[in-house]
Amino acid sequence: MIRTALVFGTISGVIVIAGILATIMMPNAPHSVLLGYAIMIVALSMILFGVKRYRDAELGGVIKFLPALGLGLMIAVVAGLIYVVVWEAYLYLTHYSFMDQYTAAILAKKKAEGLSGPALAAQIAQLNEMKREYANPFYRAGMTFMEIFPVGLLIALISAALLRNPRMLPARG
Secondary structure (H helix, E strand, C coil), X not given: CHHHHHHHHHHHHHHHHHHHHXXXXXXXXXXXXXXXXXXXXXXXXXXXXXXXXXXXXXXXXXXXXXXXXXXXXXXXXXXXXXXXXXXXXXXXXXXXXXXHHHHHHHHHHHHHCCCXXXXXXXXXXXXXXXXXXXXXXXXXHHHHHHHHHHHHHHHHHHHHHHHCCCCCCCCCC
């Protein structure tokens, strides 16, 4: 089970990182939260494939809900850890400039919307607090992990519910 989690979690992690980095590196690529989560869903579909492969190859085509969920969560954790490690490497290579650019973009958008005076000062204070928190590597790693893990949890739940039925995507052979 651990080998399956490592293999499929690594595949999922590589897919999500490749997709996210591709959108960051391409100058004309669309940058949206929706696109990021779509990439995560595609990558974390490896949970379904990993649980199915384990059910069919190791358990003779039958798996109960909790073991399927456990395997799905292990795959999601491996993918999430890869996501965190590569994101930290990206931040290091870009001299941790992400949060400065992100908060500057938010501030520019708010100013363009007409925010000024005390409301602008409050927004600036909030953004500075966010930058301060994000500078803590443990906080940042936790936040990064929590971007991807809930998606993995949802897909693990769906996969376990579907694949506990041996007639769902039955083994060929």
